[in-house]
Amino acid sequence: MFDTVLDASVVGETDRLRELHLSAYRFMLQARLLDEKLASLYRAGKIHGGVFLSRGQEALSVAIGVSLRKTDVFAPLIRDSAGRLAFGETILDSLQTCLGSALGPMRGRDGNVHRGKPREGYLAMISHLGAMISVVNGTLFARRFKGVKDVVGVTCIGDGGTATGAFHEALNQAAVEKLPLVLVVANNQYAYSTPNDREFACADLTDRAVGYGITPHSVDGTDLTACLDVVGRAVAQARRGEGPQLVVASLLRLCGHGEHDDAGYIDPKKKNSPLGRDCLKVAEDILLNRQWADATEMAVWRNEALRIIETTVARVQREPAPDPFAEHWTAISTRDLRETHDELGV
Amino acid sequence: MFDTVLDASVVGETDRLRELHLSAYRFMLQARLLDEKLASLYRAGKIHGGVFLSRGQEALSVAIGVSLRKTDVFAPLIRDSAGRLAFGETILDSLQTCLGSALGPMRGRDGNVHRGKPREGYLAMISHLGAMISVVNGTLFARRFKGVKDVVGVTCIGDGGTATGAFHEALNQAAVEKLPLVLVVANNQYAYSTPNDREFACADLTDRAVGYGITPHSVDGTDLTACLDVVGRAVAQARRGEGPQLVVASLLRLCGHGEHDDAGYIDPKKKNSPLGRDCLKVAEDILLNRQWADATEMAVWRNEALRIIETTVARVQREPAPDPFAEHWTAISTRDLRETHDELGV
Amino acid sequence: MSITYLEAIREAQAVALRDDPRVFIYGQDVAAFGGAFKATKNLAREFPGRVFDAPISEDAMIGMAVGAAVEGLRPIVEMQFADFSTAGFNQIVNQAATLFWRTKIPCSLTVRLPFGGTSGSGPFHSQSLETIYAHYPGLIVMTPATVEDAYSMLIAAVAIDDPVIFCEHKFLYYHLKAEALPSEALPVGKARIAREGRDLTIVAYSAMVHEALAAAAELAPEGWQIEVVDLRTVKPLDTDTVMASVARTGRLLCVGEAWPWGGVTAEVIARVASEGFGLLDVPPQRLNAKDTPIPYHPNLWAAHRPTARAIAVAARKMLRQ
Amino acid sequence: MSITYLEAIREAQAVALRDDPRVFIYGQDVAAFGGAFKATKNLAREFPGRVFDAPISEDAMIGMAVGAAVEGLRPIVEMQFADFSTAGFNQIVNQAATLFWRTKIPCSLTVRLPFGGTSGSGPFHSQSLETIYAHYPGLIVMTPATVEDAYSMLIAAVAIDDPVIFCEHKFLYYHLKAEALPSEALPVGKARIAREGRDLTIVAYSAMVHEALAAAAELAPEGWQIEVVDLRTVKPLDTDTVMASVARTGRLLCVGEAWPWGGVTAEVIARVASEGFGLLDVPPQRLNAKDTPIPYHPNLWAAHRPTARAIAVAARKMLRQ
Ligand SMILES: Cc1ncc(C[n+]2csc(CCOP(=O)(O)OP(=O)(O)O)c2C)c(N)n1
Ligand SMILES: Cc1ncc(C[n+]2csc(CCOP(=O)(O)OP(=O)(O)O)c2C)c(N)n1
Ligand SMILES: [Mg+2]
Ligand SMILES: [Mg+2]
16 A cells, blocks of 8 residues: 655655555465466365456556555455455455355355455445445545545446446435545456447446546556556545546456356457456566566565465365354344244254 | 428428427417416315426427327426327326326326326336336337337436436446437426535536437527427437437426425526526517417417316316226236235125 | 424434434435425534435435445435335345345444325335335334334434334324323334233234224224234334234234235234244234235225224124134 | 256247247347356347347346337346346336336236355345245246246246246256156146145245255155145245145145245245134244345355255154144
């Protein structure tokens, strides 16, 4: 988590950029390696339910995480492993959730991407697309209500999710309330198998911003530098009180919708276009070209990340599964108001 | 119902315009007088439930009705008495519904503005704002599916209704399907008591169009000539296959939200601005100025309309109320699948 | 001095706003205008910065409230009519109702639903939706029948750490009056014996309590002593009080204004049949609205919902068995 | 040759498309991709211009289908998961379900809901929503339990002039196989005796029919003959068949995978208690899922929903009474 230092000297600015890139790159790398581990655990039948990867979307996602402060609000979506890590989620939290550990933040009750720690400003998404945006609005509204200043809330959605009524209501609400919301749209060209042209008919999704009276930003989602710049700027503008910001990134999902999906529907032309570049590779090139890191350092970081992932997997696999007999089978917190009626007592 | 004749000579064009205005004006007048009658019936306790009037919105609404053909689709909203009449609804249908006659199109099951004859392309709105737009999409989709050509579907919404998720999903859907939909937004500055600035934050509601990839149109909703021109053009464009059209009219509701409401919240500045002009009066001035009609003719039309309204009220008041014992208490059409279970048989 | 059910709801919100700085109100036309029914009349003026007009965005209204609850606030959301809550349904049942179970963060949030039939209101301004909310885990569903309960249960609802669907009956808004607001209240979650009797138990809630009481009054001169149980909250459902009443009377008639399939009445009867089968001297019966949308015309409306008369007819049948 | 429940659903849609030019399919990823579960595999190719991908707009998807139904078409809408139908809830319950009653225009429309729990799917991909739809007047709610019924009931659903909520159980998609598709079928609206017995009636539907059958098999060696009634449609609910079975057995256990408050099991028991009280030798019982969201972890999930084992335990208790 870095803050934008606005009036730094050129040298200071270069240092800052270097730090930012290095930090971002390392989270991207961790996210990618973690994703690969999840994929292999899934193939080995160790993960129940679905696995949804972020491959190709790490640059955009990480830019969110590194642009935010611990005191901000973040509601990630399915393809935000990099942003989650950068915002402060541990690899342990992630693996505990995916492997259903009773000790994880979701205690085996919810899985995979549906994790978070709302009290830490890190919201746990529900599956219904669009539904998290107004929840972020609510946290920002509440902080303003309580007199807390300098807060930004970021949440993400896919191109497909922009067609939901929830998206519209929430963006409009944020605009009416002038909330410091940044909505990041990852336009990865497809909603599951459905291409953009069956999802919307505007020339560009940023065209929606003016209809809400909010500020649009476009970015090449495969380019880490661009993402850091644009997302960082959007976050800074929101923080300065300029109201909601809409960031639309163009990129391609370099994996299936979930690990069950071979993504055979993706147009090879898109894959071979600049959209299809692997943002991790692009980031590496940036670091190498600018001589901010060399291959040896990168190998060290990779090995370090792998080691943490492997030891964490080993640890989580030894953790207890949730025990249905020890489970509190109630969905409400008020003890007195639990349904006492018990079917058959079986 | 008139069609735009595009390559008419100037004289022909003037004749056409005159006819259009005269026809439109007479429907507006009927609508206004019918509304006034409804208001007085309401005050006299003869109408159960709410009464929602169109005062101030007749020019916009009538422009829809006269721009459509019998074979088009129209889903009016609460302030469309003029458009309904122009589209072919009879004063009888309207009064039967408002007075709850068993012989009316809604048979006392539904009331006031919730009337229609869907088989005639005239849809019966539900109350949930925004919900009719996608239904109109469906009728247009179906006609294309069946190979029916040259159809337009128009539906209406208020400024407040543009904040619903349903509005967004349906406009987007129409754009993706390139349907000949015209959505007419009557921006009467308030949603019930809530002013525009608590409803949306864009500079103008037409700004939404580009976000859907559809064509925007703005119009002064108090000016009949402008409404006929702009709505007529939008309908013609949709008919020509240019896809969905969004018309946003500025005007003021010159009555309460319903007849129970004194509209005390309306800013007097707005009332005294051009927005607050009475479109019926404006239309009269247009007709008089262009010498398309004189005061005597207008008085004749008024008396004629009043006479029809009065005789129809008298007729409907003699019609039977729905009889609960004769009622088919089932919500489904398939006789075999009605719930046979009958509570207590009482 | 007398106070209506509607005024009690306003007063309860005033108390909540006064006593707890975390409380705010969000809904269409609730601020300067005081709400479509005037349930928030003057509150925006009395509590500046605590009452906010919402756009016509039920989904986002609930979502916003959930976010605020996550941050420890206690929003009260007014739906203009219960019927429109279907547009916010997803956020209620999937976001608010699951939050605590998933994340351990209690979701303190009150959704006020002006509900139930009034003459002439028709299919979209008359619905009783307690059943669809009660079906979902994670929600508390209150259905106060009296001015006193409208007041004290709403105060309680706001204080509860879980999402409460507060079903306030529009028919009672102006019709029902009390002398004064209560200083004490039954605990939330407990049913109330609205009238004592020993021949038959009528279980009802909200407006139907009054129809049941009228039926009981109608049957009294015939020598029947009818006990009326007012459920107060339908989830959790106070099976014990119902069962104790049926133990006294041996006869159970359950009345609801909602549609017949799978509602409160089915739940009550299923519980009594399972757990108190032996208490029943005659088959338990229920009375609900008809299985159609709610009609607009007063004649149809009166036949659509259970009335004191229909309840009395049903009760007589059971009493003669 | 054998055919799965999922394939039967695909075949039924192929038949509907082939036999009736008014039929079309609309849903997310249903066209070229063949749907998230492949329930529409190849249909877009076999029936060009009849299968359409929808944006992620459940509200508009249903609205569009209603408009098409008004025009006389017969849309089949696939929800990607039943859970997401809450986003189209308003259009289903207020638009589709009220259309015929309000306007005399039948609303022929089938909403396919892939529903029910599968291990690891968690709170938002496992829900059973038949109750909330059945509660509303104007909808028919089908819950086929067999490959044969999945096929013939879906064909029937499309032919019916009213909106049908077609609840197809994801757990049965691949697990359940039949030798061939049926050429005949029970009438829609009729329940089926899935297994005959004379000691106890288990009423179930959808996936729970198989748990009930397994429980019946488990109890057979103990000398108990369990009758299993498969409801097939939960609205309308075939009370007669249930009652006739209870008349034979005197014992009723009702099993549902949905949440406990106010669902199918409550409705069945309430009806039998009201109309067939004298047939019951012991108190009727029911078994539902627990009153929490559906857990992700397989251990929790297995304990959350009724299983053959839990059913057998409950049945034994009742049989010993
Ligand atoms: C309201 C809703 N409807 C349907 C779904 C099922 N669903 C899950 S992901 C997905 C596609 C999402 O596409 P997009 O928003 O572009 O995100 P991406 O997967 O491309 O990152 C769909 C349809 C859902 N989660 N929520
Ligand atoms: C989804 C939904 N929420 C709330 C309402 C209640 N309601 C009826 S009319 C209205 C205000 C509508 O304002 P606008 O759309 O501007 O139309 P106008 O009345 O100004 O013509 C509201 C909130 C509704 N009908 N539908
Ligand atoms: Mg996408
Ligand atoms: Mg308005």
